Amino acid sequence: MSDFEPKIVAFLCNWCAYAGADLAGVSRLKYPPNIVPIRVPCSGRVDPLFVVYALYSGADGVFIGACHPGDCHYVDGNIKAERRIRFLKSILRPFGLDERVGFFHISAAEGKKFAEVAREFTNHIRKLGPNPIRLSSVKVDEKRTTLCTLLLNLTETIEAKEGVYAVEEVPEGFGYPVMNPERCVGCGACATACDQDVITITDTGDVRKVGHYSCYCILCRKCEEICPRDAISVEEGFDLMAFIKREPAVDVELTMRKCTVCGRYFAPEVEIDLLEAENVCPDCRRKEIAKKLVEVWE
Amino acid sequence: MKRVLLVEKRCLGCEECLEACKRENGIALNYVVWVKKFYPVQLHCAHCTDAPCQRVCPESAIKMNKHGAMIIDDSLCINCGYCVLACPFGIPKLGTDGKIMKCNLCSDRLDDGDLPACVAACPTGALVYQEYEEYGEARRARTALRVLEAGEVI
Numbered sequence: 001m002s003d004f005e006p007k008i009v010a011f012l013c014n015w016c017a018y019a020g021a022d023l024a025g026v027s028r029l030k031y032p033p034n035i036v037p038i039r040v041p042c043s044g045r046v047d048p049l050f051v052v053y054a055l056y057s058g059a060d061g062v063f064i065g066a067c068h069p070g071d072c073h074y075v076d077g078n079i080k081a082e083r084r085i086r087f088l089k090s091i092l093r094p095f096g097l098d099e100r101v102g103f104f105h106i107s108a109a110e111g112k113k114f115a116e117v118a119r120e121f122t123n124h125i126r127k128l129g130p131n132p133i134r135l136s137s138v139k140v141d142e143k144r145t146t147l148c149t150l151l152l153n154l155t156e157t158i159e160a161k162e163g164v165y166a167v168e169e170v171p172e173g174f175g176y177p178v179m180n181p182e183r184c185v186g187c188g189a190c191a192t193a194c195d196q197d198v199i200t201i202t203d204t205g206d207v208r209k210v211g212h213y214s215c216y217c218i219l220c221r222k223c224e225e226i227c228p229r230d231a232i233s234v235e236e237g238f239d240l241m242a243f244i245k246r247e248p249a250v251d252v253e254l255t256m257r258k259c260t261v262c263g264r265y266f267a268p269e270v271e272i273d274l275l276e277a278e279n280v281c282p283d284c285r286r287k288e289i290a291k292k293l294v295e296v297w298e
Numbered sequence: 299m300k301r302v303l304l305v306e307k308r309c310l311g312c313e314e315c316l317e318a319c320k321r322e323n324g325i326a327l328n329y330v331v332w333v334k335k336f337y338p339v340q341l342h343c344a345h346c347t348d349a350p351c352q353r354v355c356p357e358s359a360i361k362m363n364k365h366g367a368m369i370i371d372d373s374l375c376i377n378c379g380y381c382v383l384a385c386p387f388g389i390p391k392l393g394t395d396g397k398i399m400k401c402n403l404c405s406d407r408l409d410d411g412d413l414p415a416c417v418a419a420c421p422t423g424a425l426v427y428q429e430y431e432e433y434g435e436a437r438r439a440r441t442a443l444r445v446l447e448a449g450e451v452i
Contacts, residue, residue, distance in 0.1 A: 285385070285386060
């Protein structure tokens with residue numbers, strides 16, 4: 001495609017790269033008009049989702065201009081941004097989009113460098129061709145859901161891998177609880193202990209499902225400490241599929257026991273067997289004991 | 299050891315004890331169960347010696363205090379709910395803030411020399427705070443009276 005002109009979204013830091021772009025303009029340096037700058041207070045403000053959404057909405061490339069390390073107006077925003085973008089690139093790699101994201105350090109005095117970088121990046125994107133996922137008819141309010149479906153569809157085309165996704169560089173601070181189905185009795189102590197609501201317990205009829213949202217875990221290891229059966233261990237890692245889906249992964253499924261009086265499913269079988277408790281739910285136990293008392297009185 | 303005990307056939311089911319407990323603990327930890335829609339029965343923790351809840355607690359959070367009450371130590375409790383399942387009377391319950399709660403015999407009130415809140419609130423004297431022996435004696439007297447009255451009717 002010879003007449004292809006890329007559209008590049010540039011997130012420029014207010015304190016350096018934006019000033020650099022300004023300087024380039026004032027100094028009458030030529031750089032390609034394909035770049036659409038967006039001023040951000042700091043490169044640390046750039047959420048990786050902004051980048052994904054830009055790509056998704058039809059940008060052919062995304063360019064992030066940050067301060068040089070140590071120059072950040074907010075101490076370390078640029079370093080955090082770089083880490084985030086590096087991680088984002090490793091996620092985008094399987095989709096073939098990582099090449100379209102660029103991260104550059106440009107100071108306020110480097111108008112010339114800005115022009116050079118912009119030219120190089122535009123040429124680079126021009127060589128890559130149009131963004132394969134460009135979709136024009138997207139409503140903004142459907143952003144989140146469509147983004148997820150899109151990423152999911154893409155994953156299917158590139159040999160979907162369920163479960164833990166091997167990200168080359170495992171980012172710090174991500175993890176998930178691993179439950180031992182042979183030990184867990186589904187008491188729910190971990191779910192109450194977890195401040196992030198990572199562990200979920202859902203009762204559907206005769207099954208109690210213990211699951212987790214790995215993307216919210218902050219590795220506090222409270223669940224690991226609290227589990228009375230030592231069934232949980234927290235491991236570091238990143239589950240990309242869970243992150244995209246935002247659905248809990250089910251770790252343990254326990255059969256519930258029916259109350260012999262009212263027929264309600266009230267607790268997992270393993271837990272009752274462990275405690276050697278009666279097969280009667282607490283509500284019915286109270287009724288039974290009250291009934292016995294009244295019999296005695298009469 | 300004194301206990302909160304229920305005098306037979308005196309409970310009206312007015313639920314004043316539930317209200318008093320709610321004021322004291324933030325949530326009603328006792329129950330009023332209606333048998334055959336006719337007999338109200340007030341139920342509360344029996345503070346059993348060798349309590350099943352104490353036996354199953356994995357963190358040994360349930361202990362007996364000086365008033366003879368089985369209380370849950372909040373700093374040790376992990377909310378596993380084992381005690382809820384183990385209690386033969388179905389007394390412990392999930393509190394408002396997700397903590398497992400059970401009757402503590404109003405130990406704070408007992409420290410001040412007051413009666414437990416439910417006993418103080420009961421308008422008919424159906425709830426008493428007595429020793430077992432004292433209660434048994436009173437009960438035997440009531441039964442004797444009933445037998446006498448029955449004899450008079452005939």
